[in-house]
Amino acid sequence: MSSTNNAGGRPPVLEVVRASLPRRYRAEARFKAYGIIALVLAISFLGLLLTTIIGNGYTAFQQTYMKLEFNLDAETVDPQGDASEASLRAGNYLAVVRNALYGLFPEVTSRSDRRALNSLVSTGAMFELQNMVLDDPSLVGQTIELWVPADDDADMYRKGRITTEVPESERRLSDKQLGWLDALADQGRLELKFNTALFTNGDSRDPELAGILGAVKGSFFMLLVTLGLSFPIGIAAAVYLEEFAPKNRWTDLIEVNINNLAAVPSIVFGLLGLAVFLNFFGMPRSAPLVGGLVLTLMTLPTIIIASRAALKAVPPSIREAALGMGASKMQTTFHHVVPLAMPGMLTGTIIGMAQALGETAPLLMIGMVAFIVDVPQGFTDPSTALPVQIFLWADSPERAFVERTSAAIMVLLGFLLAMNLLAVFLRRKFERRW
Template sequence: MTDMAVESQKASHPALDSKRLAKRYAAERRFKLLGLSAVLAAIAMLAILLGTIVARGLPAFWATEIALEVTFSQEVLDPQNTGDPEVIGQANYRTIIRESLQKVFPEVSGRSETRALMGMVSSGAPLALRDIAISDPSVVGTTQTVWVKSSDDIDTFVKGQISRDVPEEDRRVKDQEITWIDSLQAQDLVQTRFDWDFFRVGDSREPELAGVWGAAAGSFFTLIVTLALSFPIGVMTAVYLEEFAPKNRITDFIEVNINNLAAVPSIVFGLLGLAVFLNFFGLPRSAPLVGGMVLALMTLPTIIIASRAALKAVPPSIREAALGIGASRLQVVTHHVVPLAMPGILTGTIIGMAQALGETAPLLMIGMVAFIVDVPAGVTDPATVLPVQIYLWADSPERAFVAKTSAAIMVLLGFLIFMNALAVLLRKKFERRW
């Protein structure tokens, strides 16, 4: 019997066939199990990451406030009874805060104790009283109950992030301050409220006064500039390369370089912006205009590649039908091809913009790491962006900035999720199948 006959006999043996079949099924089950394990591991890591961010960031959305019986003294605020907001705004509101606290704790005396007592409230409390007096001059000469923010140390203590069981020398809130807090809480003069200022103000050196609105506005203006530059240039480039450009060495060279630019580290674009936009053209440093131009350069390859893929997905029959009834090449592209490819183009654009929203390195190179308090009103005003704001807060030594950092990450993730969801909705709404 020849070897071929032996092999043929073995192959036709039912027991051997069932063994091989069982082995293949076992290998398939192991592969499915490994794939499921990988998916579950990825979900678990994502859940741990998001859970950690949310657990640390939620306290930042709440602020501890202390109720004070504030006497807006006529002698201190407006001795001449002029009613002039400028005169009222220049008054010494720290004196009013100190007198209000000493009403609650009359036993406090001495400079050190008074300083510690004043440290219970935020350094922005006098500014809050000033805003009340300026907006409503009728409060001058009256006594009002005003809720003011506590200092960051008191805030973290009330939220339970500083334990009173720790030895006094190892915690920032001393025993005397804990006694004052307990007394205020017993009188129901301490409350934790939702901090709307976190979404309405810009950055600050004091954690309890810092907000994300300035960085959010900077991100908005930066993305507007990025979109205005990258979208038309990217789409027109994709249309030319895909529909009009001849296939030769020059276009091949351009296509290769576009693909290579998509993989260039983002900090290289920052160095380019620093050398060209700032040093050569003299554009304003730390401005959304320059940031948007740098991010536009970084986003262009993504938009071009996505737009070309969307244009390729349009069936050739659409072009042939339009050409067959006498349309020119330009009419075919503008009236038929581009409108049908627009869902894919918009999806790629939004994904590219979402990538630009999360970039930090190129913006650090053009000076958007500066400490900016004021909310920008235009593309040429000094500004920062959300990723850079997160970087600044993460590098701050105050403990309260830990929660602020995680809260800002939550805001940034919210923007990214919204932009990616918008891309999915646009594709599902406008996508056509042939």
């Protein structure tokens, strides 16, 4: 047949194809450009988010401390004079802290000025003194030099968050207070040190004393409960549905419901936990045990779906070879199929745990939004979680809580990144190529 024009006068196919090539190439180029633009925008927004969080939060890892000389007068810190624990606890350590400040600024005599001077040091200073004296009663009667945390406003000034460029009426520190802080800095009594309190303290109303230890331990206890329940239950459910369950309308219904549960908003699981675990069973509110149970319900669909996908990825030849050698269905599944699918199962479990670690809404519904100072010591102690702690700090009006909120977000992102890297490591280490 000829490639010239046919009887109908239509151009040959080859010419039509050649004429359309430039248009197709332009369409492909536009598609690639759209993809690159989308990728650049996504990376830019992610970079902007991380830059904002790190820019606001990196200063929280340092805290302003004052070096003061404290006169632990026996009449003040040991009013009963017997050096007993009860007497040492009843000591007036606040007066000791104030006298240390008055000794540095003897010219400050008016009541209002002294009140303003006292506000520059944290209330945690007197508790540090009390703990030191309780640990070593021989300090009574001595004069010691100690670095104590400054107030959050003094800390903000030291970090440049409060400047003299702002009018005095619009900032939290007066010109006199800024002058006192400058004098302390000139004397070498004001320095930025690593903020250990951020990692060793529980929550506090005072930003300079607030820490994430209670929230981290609460999240740890919850993840232990979640892992201990969701992993064996999810793996068992996936193995049964994929390897043993008959294919009928009931198993189809179960599979559809599992897939639907994976898309249910997390707050619905919080409502379920509130209705069942708290109201019906009467379990303690704001406890890691209840939080772990709620997160177990939420992560089970994710683990089951990932585990079934891992089981499906095992080649049928493995099953056929095992059965051909005389192995039973149970032996084939647990001696050959499950070990080969375990890397994918572990990856799905870790991803589910990472999802549970970042959840806030279901925990709010079971009372874990309460202000809790004490660090939990068990699964039934009142506690909060790291995402909820971030939520609470973000709602606080103090400027110092802004940097601690960002610092807590950085810690949470670090945990999530570590868990995802662990999932990638396990998959690459144990995964087999077929």
